[in-house]
Amino acid sequence: MSIGTKTFNHATSGQVPDMGGLVAFLGTNGFSGEAENWDEGRVSGFPTAASVLEFERNQAIFSDGDPAGSFYKVTSGAVRLCKLFADGRRQIAGFCFPGEYFGLACQGKEYALTAEAMIGTTVVRFPHSCLADLDRSSAEFRSHLVALLCGELSLAQNHLLMLGRQTVKERIASFLLMMLDRRGRDRRDGVMLDLHMGRQDIADYLGLTIETVCRTISDLKRAGVLGVPGPREIVVKKIRLLQDTANGEA
Amino acid sequence: MSIGTKTFNHATSGQVPDMGGLVAFLGTNGFSGEAENWDEGRVSGFPTAASVLEFERNQAIFSDGDPAGSFYKVTSGAVRLCKLFADGRRQIAGFCFPGEYFGLACQGKEYALTAEAMIGTTVVRFPHSCLADLDRSSAEFRSHLVALLCGELSLAQNHLLMLGRQTVKERIASFLLMMLDRRGRDRRDGVMLDLHMGRQDIADYLGLTIETVCRTISDLKRAGVLGVPGPREIVVKKIRLLQDTANGEA
DNA sequence: CGGTTAATTGAAATATATCAACCGGTGTGG
DNA sequence: CCACACCGGTTGATATATTTCAATTAACCG
Known part of the structure; x- marks a missing residue:
């Protein structure tokens, strides 16, 4: 499915470069001290690992209906999130560019839309279990996660306005x-x-x-x-x- | 602004009937033991109080741009969430019926849309600080809050599909x-x-x-x-x- | 009942889609 | 190196879905 996959585990990599990205994105600093806990892999046998993945133009990162186990951060390139009809009609719900996250909004269930690379794209994949771990330790992180979701919701509502009335x-x-x-x-x-x-x-x-x-x-x-x-x-x-x-x- | 306002503080009411509603809605039970902590009012001087409010048909509950301090649960009636253009165009982003919540998605900032009663409506208002308090104590609650937001996001994305491609x-x-x-x-x-x-x-x-x-x-x-x-x-x-x-x- | 508001139906106008042709870059093979 | 094919983008002409404007009917309320 995915090409050019380079996986590494924080426990052995000795540093948390990509998570640093999350921390930075979330706009907090007193939080980064928590990041070291991420590699303990608390979820039944699965080590909490982040992977760097590469996708080529038009390649699917995940599809509508896939079991949702991870969220992603765009490192380079661009991603579209879309829904498809059986007859080929397509609605794009949003775009993601470097520094942005996607796949957050479906914890443990199924993805409700399809994510595709629009050009050659590199992403970092985090298991959703990362969130649970972090969640346990940092109140600041939690509110940022909620803020992230709220931001997406607000964006979607503006999008509604465009489609419905502009x-x-x-x-x-x-x-x-x-x-x-x-x-x-x-x-x-x-x-x-x-x-x-x-x-x-x-x-x-x-x-x-x-x-x-x-x-x-x-x-x-x-x-x-x-x-x-x-x-x-x-x-x-x-x-x-x-x-x-x-x-x-x- | 609002008529027929009956305010009460949990600290003196001796029970948490409306919060019980939240707990019930969130579909958890091991959680209700936490509810007692809600009345401690940890946020600078403001006691954490829930109010029952009534609105008549077409009355605004809050407006786009208002400072956002509370979220609401519909007890009876119906609420529309909408955005307005200067020239009168209007886009309704969603409806809320008894048992449903609104105003969650804008913690501490400003409301991004207007909430209006569609018919005579009763709501319970909770300060957002309630969430912070609960958040501190219950991991289960947090995941339900996130699930709630994800659900709204998913709804909005389906709405996008309707407006864009149906x-x-x-x-x-x-x-x-x-x-x-x-x-x-x-x-x-x-x-x-x-x-x-x-x-x-x-x-x-x-x-x-x-x-x-x-x-x-x-x-x-x-x-x-x-x-x-x-x-x-x-x-x-x-x-x-x-x-x-x-x-x-x- | 009358008077007001909301819903419905009809006819005309218009924005957008559809269908079709053309253009321009890009890559490939002769 | 040029010719060709290919793909996405652009433009034009026509069709059509939806809006707009206008009139009628039905529900609601004092």
């Missing part, structure tokens, strides 16, 4: 602003966006067709709001106009 | 099946649904107009799938057909 132009603009916020890199002529995704992914995130996405991006390009150096790159030249578009004031 | 008929059918699942009462001629909401609420949940909702319900009525005894009541006569419709097989 026009095409508003959705595209909102999408670009969201990506800007998460992945924008400043340049002289605006803000650069490496989307790392094709038009179909954008369409499936926004509940549109690929043609509609194209047309709308072209419109924004013609209006001087965007530049499109490559199919997976966008330069936002006039953020203010984009914001107005997102708010239906254009 | 046709009108599929959405209406899916909506009715969801309601059936949560609130259906068996009858001789089918399953009775007290929607407790108007067509506009359905429309705003499904990202449609009120006219489209009407037409589609009428279609299903004509097809013999539904009966419509009153505007806020629906009898599902042919569940199988409704399921087929929801799955795009009609």
